[in-house]
Amino acid sequence: MSRPGAMKGLAAAALLVVPLGMAADAGAAKPVPDYTITVDDSAQGAAIDDTMYGVFFEDINYAADGGLYAELVRNRSFEFNSTDASGFTGLTAWQVVNGGGAAPTAQVVNDATRLNENNRNHLRLTSDGPGDGVRNLGYNTGFALKAGATYDGSVWARSTTAQTVTFALTNANGTVTYASGTVAVDGSDAWKKYELTLTANATVNDARLAVTGGAASVMGLDMISLMPHDRWVGKNGLSTLRKDLAQKIADLDPGFVRFPGGCIVNVNSHRAYTAANNFPRARSYQWKETVGPVETRPTNANFWGYNQSYGLGYYEYFTFAEDIGAMPLPVVPAVLNGCGQGFRANEQNELQRHIQDTLDLIEFANGPVTSTWGKLRADMGHPAPFGLTHIGVGNEENFPAQFITNFVQFRDAIKAKYPNITVISNSGPDDEGTTFEQHWAQNRANNVEMVDEHYYNSPTWFLQNNDRYDSYDRNGPKVFLGEYASQDAKWFNSLSEAAYMTGLERNADIVKLASYAPLLANVDNVQWRPDMIWFDNHQSWGSTSYEVQKLFMNNVGDRVVPSTASGKVMQPTPITGAVGLSTWRTAAKYDDVKVTSPDGTTLFSDDFNDGNADGWRPLANRGTWAVTDGQFVQTNTTAEDTLVAGPAVAATDYDVTMKATKTAGAEGFLIGFGVKDSGNYYWWNLGGWNNTRSVVEKATSGAKQTLVAREGHSITTNKAYDVKISVRGTKVTLFLDGQEFFSFDDNTVIEPFAQVVTHDDATGDTIVKVVNAQNTPAVTKIDLGKLKVAKKATMTVISGDPGQQNTRSAQPIRPVTTQIDVPSQFYRTFDPNSVTFIRIPKK
Missing domain, CATH: 2.60.40.1180 (Golgi alpha-mannosidase II)
Known part of the structure; x- marks a missing residue:
């Protein structure tokens, strides 16, 4: 075979x-x-394009600020607030320094004395003498310094009192100084930028930056900055990028860079940052906010729970892609909301503005210096066009019908003015299911050129689906696999990805672009795992998947040489194991749990009338389980994954029946079967995803993959449901209240x-x-x-x-x-x- x-x-x-x-x-x-x-x-x-493999950058895991963007000062413009994260204020990461005498006052001010309309906040420092100021804590453990290295510092300041302002890199309490320098602030009471260079005399990873005044005064401070001078240098000269991280990305030799992200592109408000819109604090990523002088770029609440300064913006993405010889591939919001967020019907009046913004983006990338946006590009230092050829619209959209309506308007407007631009659609957040199929049907019906697929699955899934694209229509839309990864960071996960990539190459006539995701993770600030490149303040390292991606990217080839492999054939494995009960942010009760063979022989039974749960063992060690009134009850409505399992079932053909009732909480309940241990099981998740869908998932070594899904299905509180799961080898049929709900055959082999x-x-x-x-x-x-x-x-x-x-x-x-x-x-x-x-x- x-x-x-x-x-x-x-x-x-x-x-x-x-x-x-x-x-x-x-x-x-x-x-x-x-x-x-x-x-x-x-x-x-098949021919393999030079752009076959690339990288996907998103500001997640502090990948930009505190990461690839070389700025060492955290909250440099005092813009943090509680919209970014609970507890954030304009003084987050800052401490007041008292030079002696009365304590100075450090007040974050938002008034007409601001630096500019977009940079709303600044610090007003009121002091009674020299030495008063503020100290920045930096990211994670503090500022990482190298002995002999130089650092470029700057500050925007205004005061009616001429004075010397000191920058000092010190230990945590200011008793040891590693570097210092001064700038002379004039007394004109006008905002001016002052710059200096510091040279470190020691190698430490936990320094602080103190900025102190030289006289009794009221002084405004904003955009306090410090960057290592040893930064990434590419074709466009010295950049604002951290050298080791930029080099690790360059060493991959990627064919494209997708930016600025996934979920941060199309979540939150789609309104512009203007006075007319009341300067919304949480906005979708809009490219015009991220270009021009850095001090004029408004910060934004990041979807992943922190603040993004936009110091790393569209100009920096374009120049970095050019530096490493990669195709730029920006993604713009489709003016809906993806990533599990609700549909923003009330913001559809923003659609035409975003379409025009996208046309302006193409002009910024490709237009002549005589055009409005081409001139801005030239003014920023790049008169030559960037050569943009591809652009994505939307990301993991949950509303296929609404999305395709918006997408076609984007696509048609772009093609009318720029017919050679490839406009990329998407297929939602999953590799299969109702939303996925509806997206693909609409994409085919509307002659879409390329579709962006995303999925994160278990290593088993990747080893079972090497042939995924073998059957795709060769005359249909091409595929951009914009996000994928096996759900852990072990070598076995990377092996499964490598095996899968051989299938991507074999189908290079269909899969034109592919990028592992996410790219970067700050080890002290992680919102998502796994990730390709990890870092702290002073070092970085590649994951096992980085090594695989680098090997493939540096050895792609230009065409596939047809080949076949033959050998031993594995057989499907029947589904055996225990029954499981679980909840996810809900309280629920279970009763009359029974496992029977097809002839009716009882293999396991528990009606809980004896008042105990001796036959059940906790696998997750979460939740509050107890037998109450002849039922097995879990009462904690905040605990997630409270899985408990009964005795093992060795039979390959059997039926599981029970009564299940949700009593409180955000979701429904979960019924496990084929449970081996805490990382290997199947479960039927009824009313998951905030009680919006029901799904059967298979967990392998802790990583889950979706086998079947039904959208829009919810569970009613305090209603007792009759649940039946019929297993025949690898074939499973699931019934709810006597009606067939799902069926599937898990007969695919590794x-x-x-x-x-x-x-x-x-x-x-x-x-x-x-x-x-x-x-x-x-x-x-x-x-x-x-x-x-x-x-x-x-x-x-x-x-x-x-x-x-x-x-x-x-x-x-x-x-x-x-x-x-x-x-x-x-x-x-x-x-x-x-x-x-x-x-x-x-x-």
């Missing part, structure tokens, strides 16, 4: 390399291969062995890419046919224990490159849990 790209099976063999017709040693028999890879040298495979072969036109190299995502080595016969290849090749292997991670303290998963002999036909034993690239020059 064979098919292109991936093969189902297990393997066991010793490590060796033997050309066909030769033995490992004299008289030894030829090895018996577990797999055979056969190249069809007569066929022409494919631990995957491969693809590509050709690099520039070098003439043939690149054989093999993933062995199992605990045993895979002896593989490789037949390159009549391809004219050299006898020597470069082999790069990434391998390790599937449970290993790359962390701040150690990065065990790293590539190893060696030279090997490669006849046109040979055996290669691929290491357990490995990704191997063999790059073979032309003969």
